[in-house]
Amino acid sequence: MAKYLVIIFLSFSCFFCFSQQEEIDSVIRLYADKSWEHLNKESDSALFYANEMISFSQKNNYSFGEIQGYEYRGMFTEAVLNNYNTAAIDYLKAVEIAEKNHPNYLPDLYIALGILFNKTGDDLKALSYFKDATKNSKKDSRTYTVAIVNLAITQSKLGDYENATKNFLLFLKTPDLNQFEKEVALLGLGKNYTRQKKYTEAHSFYLKAIANDSLKGSKKYAQHYADIMDNAIKLNDSNEVQLYLNPLHKSFSKVVSLRSKIGYYESAANAYKLLKNHEKIAIFLDSILQIKDSLSNKRHDDDLLELDSKYQTSKKEEQLKLEKERRKQWIYISLSVLVILIIMIILLLKNNKKRTQLQLNKIALEQLLKQRNMLLKETHHRVKNSFQMVSSLLQLQSEGTKAKTAVTALENAVQRVNSMIVLHQQLYSKDDLLGIEIKIYIQDLIKEILNSYPSENIHIIQNIDSLIFDIDIATSLGLLINELATNSIKHAWDESSNNKMITIEILKENEFTIFNMFDNGNVKKSKHHQENYGSKLINILIERLNAIVEQKNDDFSINIKFKA
Template identity: 30%
Template sequence: MMKLTPNLRIFLFGFTSFLLTVSTADAQAPDPNDLARKIDSVLALDEELVLQAAYDLTRSYIRAEDPLAVHRMFDSITDAPAIELSSNLNFAPFYLRKGDTKNSLALRKRSLELAEMVENDPKIFDALMSLSSHYINVAKADSAALYTNRAEAVLVRNKDRFYDSYEMVYRMRADIAHILGNYKQQGEYLEKAWEVIADNPNHPRRGFLLFLITDFFRQTDDLDKLAYFTEELSAYYKEKTINTPDFHLPIDQILLGDYSDKAVANLERIVRKSDSLNNFNALSVCTIALSRAYLKNGEPEKAIPYLKNAIKRLKDANYLYSNTGERQMLREIYLATDNYKGAYEILMDQKIMEDSLRNSEILSKIADYEVKYQTQQKELELQQTAANKKILTSLLWAGGIVLLLVLYFLYKNRQKNKKLAKQKQLLETTLDEKNVLLKEIHHRVKNSFQIVSSLLYLQSESIDDKEAQLAIKEAQNRVRSMVLIHQKLYNKDQLVGINTKEYFEDLTRDIFESHQFSNKPIRYATDIKPMVLDIETITPIGLILNELITNVLKHAFPEVDDQSEMQLRFDKKGDALVLELQDNGQGMPEEVAESSFGIKLMKALSKKLKADLTFKPGPKQGTLASLEITKFNLLG
């Protein structure tokens, strides 16, 4: 039989339970009121955060002086599933260390019930792993295998969510193989566990697993694998700072096999401390290490009381996983002291115990569990395959329907586009025809106005009365303001609007050229903001502007000199258009002839534009005429 001892089991507890308690003063029992407030804070969190927060809260007290008292305190404060689940998972191992296997098992099973009740797969997995760990520690390989299989089934359902957890499953299977004495399979499972996390340098159990693997291959004398994993372990710890209590087995001592007097004294102290704290993992490892040190140093008899104590303590606590290691070591010590009777008795005792752990009934159960598990996995895979096929079929049908709909809408859209293209072509043809007609209409209107203007001119030539001639000339000028509008519409592509800057400047120039009453011209300046107004707006504004400019030319300057000037401004201010005409002439008379045709015409046109026409003295002299228009149609 291969000589194997789980020398590094101390690190299982070290990495999963914050190592050993440094001293009983490390953590005090919580105040019940303070703990109740913390629990209330956790339970007030969102549903998806409660489980993790509850786990963190309960775990923060596992280093208390009396963890079991803290567990009872949690239990008395609340029965909330999240708190109870987390509390049971974190404190169940302490009941096992006290030898209370019944309560340890009950708490773990209750954790599984709660995890299944809240339907949280990560916590279901944790509870199943906790149950598997319990049965491994009491060396019940069949039950450990059952719960390990169930835990792996959870991972199969969540393969993409927490794949790294396969490392725990394979490590549990390695421990089961160790209990059954199948050391080849133990090594295979340890290597499988390593394959899972090898590419994850930050995995929390990386160092612990490397310790287990290195120790395994050291004991099996597999030098190639030992060299490889020792190198991995050394590289890992070069990047880490390990803080362990002073009564822990030093890491360099494990790796180098230091058996100096100082190391032996340190081991003796660790054994006593582990024994007093019921830390059976540490007690087992350190007792075996201490015994080897005594054997190496030629003092094997000193190891006997330590080994007997460890065997008894582990047996009384039903903590059987490591018990074969102590018996095997005691047999070596008896042989070294020539106590062959003692060696024979402990060998028989060890054999009886191993036979009880590895009897045919247990092996049959494990084989049956494996078959059932494999069958279940196949069924799950088949169900998953069927579900995937069903989903794929549904997707294909849905895709086909969507494709048909797309093709249908593309066809309808194409037909619609064809129809729209025809309508567009028809509209463009109609629009072209309309534009031609509009141009023709504007041309004819312009010609008609031109005829009227010519008739007025001929009429004025046959009249000797200057007042009559002037009246006809003013009428001719009004007609010309409208001729100019239609002329611009006829010559432009835009047939419905007039640019104010072009029109007002051209109109002003025409009026000045046709109404020059003095040999000396009056200077004028324009400041017109360009904008496009429709015919209905621009026509009355043009007629009003014609009247205003004509009045300036007729009445503003009795004598024209170099200072005589008129300014025309047009802009948009707020919601209104403002036309201003200012001169520096003699100014308006105090009483304006309201009955004159020009004034009546401007008021009538202003009313049509909903405009306000005002006259007031200019800033220095002359007159400022202002037309504020509120009804207009701005095209651009």
């Protein structure tokens, strides 16, 4: 007994520990999601949730949650507060804990440190961290993919263009990349070509990188627009510069990072230099100086001062060239319109050719369809003639036969063949060969049956919906009606009976077709009738229809339903 109590206690303890750990994981996930959500908004709430994550993890001795807390706090301090030293302290604290408890998470932290050193301009240190990240992560992991693209960006900055291109292309081959991740790699390839002064090749990659934004100027595309602007300036393409100015301004309007803003202001200043807008140049140069002051960098950048000096001295020369450039612009516009018109004419001619070809194909298909219908009609006609020949042969045989049972069998066979003749008569005499109009077919079949028994004075009542059936179902129904009508005519009434009536109902109810056929005869079906060939044929035809027998009677009626 004690043994079982110990087992129960241990099981309960394991369950309690598992539930407690699951609760801790849930809280950490909540803090992480909230911190990430506010980090993307550059909100101070991201810092609050990161600190809560660290505090909660320390209280519950949960090292992985503590690592994530330091990582998220480092990202906020780096991206929003621009305090790179404090961010590095948090990242390194996370590395220290991960080395002891979660070495598999180290590559993610190496990536964060690599990005941080990229921002500070220490690209060699960044390169070292990215290499460590790729070396210590699995090649099919998400971490490896992120490390590869950052490694490529750093290699490009350091002039290792060949390896940078190789790693960018490797990254783009990764399955399940989202659109923005692809755009980051395309942007990196563009910058890689720009650094090699291959500005035209670079331009095509920049266009692909911003295509999804459609010049809306979304915040996440800020660096994209800055880079394509710099490349357009290198190409001396004032039209492209003018095109991207508005989305460039809009995308950087909510950017917090001061170093990113310096790059933006430099791009804008160079753009307005190309556009000869000296007032704007002065505004952006002043903004650059103000940001550098806020970053405790009091010295003026020599290149920017030289750029400002050149703006002032070249102002008059640019005014003289303005009219000449305007004339060139009109020439370019005229040529562009001419090229567009030529392209439109070519496209219209090609489109007209395609329409003509489609019309010819349609005519050819219609002719083929006509030929097919003619062949089908001819086939049904020949089948009908073959059945008529068989019917005639059976009739000749019955006339030369003296045995009553043989004559009856031959007459029944003739009647069954006649039902098939009626079917194929309808098929080849109408245009629609896809199915049988059952109402018309049954009417013709009844006429044929009544013509075979002119002296019996039978009245057949029809209650039939207008339904289209395929040839298999129509054949089965025709043979059933023929068999049941023949049985009723021959056996359902005694010699004194008058007002002989047979009722046929074929009705559609939801997914089922209801088939009822009965007479008002006063003779019940004998055992001989139940076991003869006609009854067996009826059962075979019911099975062929996959029909459900609603009720069985000892007279010559039938009540079934089937799907069609």
